[in-house]
Amino acid sequence: MTFRYSLQTNNGLARLGSFSTPHGSIKLPGFAPVGTQATVKTLTPEEVRNLGADLILANTYHLYLRPGSERIARLGGLHEFMGWDGPILTDSGGFQVFSLNDLREIDDDGVTFRSHLDGSKHKFTPEKVMEIQAQLGADIIMAFDECPPPLDRAYNEQALARTHAWAVRCAKHQQRRDQALFGIVQGGIFTDLRQHSARFLSDLDLPGYAIGGLAVGETKSQMYATLDDVMPHLPSDRPRYLMGVGAPDDIVESVARGVDLFDCVLPTRIARNGAIFTKQGRLNLRNARFADEPGPLEQGCDCYTCQRFSRAYIHHLIRAKEMLGFRLTTLHNLRFLEQLMDSIRTHIAAASYMEFRSDFLRTYLGTEPHSLEPSRPVDR
Amino acid sequence: MTFRYSLQTNNGLARLGSFSTPHGSIKLPGFAPVGTQATVKTLTPEEVRNLGADLILANTYHLYLRPGSERIARLGGLHEFMGWDGPILTDSGGFQVFSLNDLREIDDDGVTFRSHLDGSKHKFTPEKVMEIQAQLGADIIMAFDECPPPLDRAYNEQALARTHAWAVRCAKHQQRRDQALFGIVQGGIFTDLRQHSARFLSDLDLPGYAIGGLAVGETKSQMYATLDDVMPHLPSDRPRYLMGVGAPDDIVESVARGVDLFDCVLPTRIARNGAIFTKQGRLNLRNARFADEPGPLEQGCDCYTCQRFSRAYIHHLIRAKEMLGFRLTTLHNLRFLEQLMDSIRTHIAAASYMEFRSDFLRTYLGTEPHSLEPSRPVDR
Numbered sequence: 017m018t019f020r021y022s023l024q025t026n027n028g029l030a031r032l033g034s035f036s037t038p039h040g041s042i043k044l045p046g047f048a049p050v051g052t053q054a055t056v057k058t059l060t061p062e063e064v065r066n067l068g069a070d071l072i073l074a075n076t077y078h079l080y081l082r083p084g085s086e087r088i089a090r091l092g093g094l095h096e097f098m099g100w101d102g103p104i105l106t107d108s109g110g111f112q113v114f115s116l117n118d119l120r121e122i123d124d125d126g127v128t129f130r131s132h133l134d135g136s137k138h139k140f141t142p143e144k145v146m147e148i149q150a151q152l153g154a155d156i157i158m159a160f161d162e163c164p165p166p167l168d169r170a171y172n173e174q175a176l177a178r179t180h181a182w183a184v185r186c187a188k189h190q191q192r193r194d195q196a197l198f199g200i201v202q203g204g205i206f207t208d209l210r211q212h213s214a215r216f217l218s219d220l221d222l223p224g225y226a227i228g229g230l231a232v233g234e235t236k237s238q239m240y241a242t243l244d245d246v247m248p249h250l251p252s253d254r255p256r257y258l259m260g261v262g263a264p265d266d267i268v269e270s271v272a273r274g275v276d277l278f279d280c281v282l283p284t285r286i287a288r289n290g291a292i293f294t295k296q297g298r299l300n301l302r303n304a305r306f307a308d309e310p311g312p313l314e315q316g317c318d319c320y321t322c323q324r325f326s327r328a329y330i331h332h333l334i335r336a337k338e339m340l341g342f343r344l345t346t347l348h349n350l351r352f353l354e355q356l357m358d359s360i361r362t363h364i365a366a367a368s369y370m371e372f373r374s375d376f377l378r379t380y381l382g383t384e385p386h387s388l389e390p391s392r393p394v395d396r
Numbered sequence: 397m398t399f400r401y402s403l404q405t406n407n408g409l410a411r412l413g414s415f416s417t418p419h420g421s422i423k424l425p426g427f428a429p430v431g432t433q434a435t436v437k438t439l440t441p442e443e444v445r446n447l448g449a450d451l452i453l454a455n456t457y458h459l460y461l462r463p464g465s466e467r468i469a470r471l472g473g474l475h476e477f478m479g480w481d482g483p484i485l486t487d488s489g490g491f492q493v494f495s496l497n498d499l500r501e502i503d504d505d506g507v508t509f510r511s512h513l514d515g516s517k518h519k520f521t522p523e524k525v526m527e528i529q530a531q532l533g534a535d536i537i538m539a540f541d542e543c544p545p546p547l548d549r550a551y552n553e554q555a556l557a558r559t560h561a562w563a564v565r566c567a568k569h570q571q572r573r574d575q576a577l578f579g580i581v582q583g584g585i586f587t588d589l590r591q592h593s594a595r596f597l598s599d600l601d602l603p604g605y606a607i608g609g610l611a612v613g614e615t616k617s618q619m620y621a622t623l624d625d626v627m628p629h630l631p632s633d634r635p636r637y638l639m640g641v642g643a644p645d646d647i648v649e650s651v652a653r654g655v656d657l658f659d660c661v662l663p664t665r666i667a668r669n670g671a672i673f674t675k676q677g678r679l680n681l682r683n684a685r686f687a688d689e690p691g692p693l694e695q696g697c698d699c700y701t702c703q704r705f706s707r708a709y710i711h712h713l714i715r716a717k718e719m720l721g722f723r724l725t726t727l728h729n730l731r732f733l734e735q736l737m738d739s740i741r742t743h744i745a746a747a748s749y750m751e752f753r754s755d756f757l758r759t760y761l762g763t764e765p766h767s768l769e770p771s772r773p774v775d776r
């Protein structure tokens with residue numbers, strides 16, 4: 017079987033494992049840098065690989081509009097097009113088209129929307145999204161789903177029925193056997209909806225499952241409680257992917273609840289604002305106090321940036337809006353997360369993950385971890 | 397002697413040689429990429445080195461204002477600050493402050509100007525500029541000069557007296573023996589002024605000479621004729637640097653007239669507009685015809701970009717305003733020029749430079765070379 021989740025060991029609910037794909041194996045827990053427009057912003061594929069990343073994410077909505085998924089197919093597919101020979105995951109475009117607000121209309125068939133680039137009209141249906149993702153050719157593709165605000169009960173109930181119907185249509189219309197289709201569990205912060213969604217999608221026997229619709233408005237406590245509730249209802253022999261989450265504390269808390277895979281624009285986006293991750297929390301290098309600091313961004317960091325350049329120099333580059341500054345902070349932030357994933361995997365293997373989690377959160381946030389709650393099963 | 401020009405061989409007026417500095421030797425003829433704000437835009441120092449560049453240029457005016465030359469001195473100097481351990485050349489700031497137009501006033505003492513960043517008032521004098529360049533710590537520093545429009549005879553006469561007086565003051569106030577002070581020959585397109593300037597500055601016995609004030613308004617014929625006239629009046633045992641010139645045809649024509657060194661923002665600036673050099677001339681990758689081209693930017697180019705990416709992908713990145721696109725075109729354009737300098741040196745060594753020049757210009761411009769004219773000496 018091309019796509020296989022291998023569990024190496026558990027530590028509490030945290031899982032050490034891997035997921036095999038046609039373009040290589042993904043170490044889990046793992047973090048996928050985001051390459052929205054077929055490039056992890058500012059970096060070459062070699063640089064992304066050297067950071068330790070196994071998997072990258074690209075966005076179906078953006079690539080469908082520009083340069084066009086048919087064009088990418090003609091040019092040999094996304095791996096060839098962008099020069100990345102490792103695993104790629106494409107999202108379904110759902111999150112992006114729902115974010116267009118006034119530019120889109122939803123019905124049971126799909127979503128009609130206007131391009132943010134030129135106003136042209138398009139329609140995404142589950143079938144269309146499967147066709148586009150087949151053209152792009154990623155290793156992991158996502159079912160088309162509807163992403164309501166996580167606190168709106170009525171909307172989540174209505175949307176969930178659609179998301180499930182669409183997942184069935186996606187599974188039915190999958191075009192390529194060398195792509196793994198992941199289902200997306202929705203249901204906002206509502207335990208019963210989430211558990212229903214997890215069970216419904218589990219019955220489809222897909223090679224992996226994502227948790228969508230979190231980290232978009234609810235509190236961190238609500239997010240962690242939702243994970244507490246839903247994770248035990250997902251099959252233990254499939255990878256679990258928490259979409260759009262990349263804050264270091266969220267990653268550490270989510271791994272403790274059994275999440276295997278993350279992606280997020282956070283490390284690359286804040287880098288372009290001059291902000292960096294450190295073990296002591298986030299810093300903004302635009303701050304004048306860094307102008308004369310000869311030391312690295314973070315003592316002990318093994319990233320390219322920290323090996324070669326001072327805070328003073330990077331402060332200067334960021335202030336002067338020099339692209340090299342954004343490259344160097346991007347490299348640091350992504351390497352910070354890959355180092356974090358390394359540590360997470362090491363501590364799960366050593367059965368010391370819970371201590372690691374406490375130590376990390378105390379240093380990073382100055383707080384204790386959120387308590388892990390047993391799942392509250394709800395019958396429907 | 398730390399700074400020494402070594403002539404290896406001549407081919408006509410073209411010279412193959414090298415110039416030694418405390419941070420290494422510079423192969424001549426050579427091209428220096430420009431790192432205005434202590435970074436060659438988009439690139440790391442390793443990347444610049446791997447392109448084959450020996451020398452980079454940084455701008456005194458920009459670095460004096462931000463992050464400040466005193467700060468750079470405190471942080472260990474420009475080499476340490478930006479992580480470049482090869483030779484550096486800083487300009488005098490003259491060209492930049494004269495370009496400020498309404499923001500500056502010139503008198504015999506120097507130039508009073510307002511910062512383009514915050515409007516703050518500053519004054520550059522020859523002494524001040526020597527102090528700033530000592531703080532920056534480049535290997536090659538430039539005398540403070542006045543840069544009039546090349547076709548304005550009256551202004552050039554008046555400015556030349558000032559440029560010469562300032563060169564004397566710079567030589568007198570040079571602070572560090574580990575820096576080579578180059579004089580700048582001015583005089584617009586006027587043979588008598590240029591020859592007078594060359595002789596005046598030669599008498600100062602400086603370790604190198606620049607030709608300033610060209611490629612800023614005159615025709616190419618006028619520029620080449622000016623070089624024909626002035627070059628024989630510069631000492632043959634010192635390097636000759638044509639400031640601000642970097643168009644491939646200009647480099648090839650100028651080497652034929654005895655120029656050793658060039659710098660220019662052209663390759664990096666046009667790269668950020670999506671334009672690239674090829675042996676067949678310039679191309680703009682924004683053009684829709686590149687959207688489906690699977691081949692490299694230029695067949696046979698050995699640059700990183702051409703080894704790995706298609707025209708279609710780079711077209712996409714440029715259209716999507718992705719920083720990686722600007723990195724990749726910058727790498728190509730700078731490597732194009734370094735490959736050109738390699739070819740130039742090879743052909744001078746093989747005594748085939750004149751044939752190379754004709755072949756190159758026919759392919760690049762579709763025209764024949766400009767004829768080389770004997771210098772027209774003028775007595776004053």
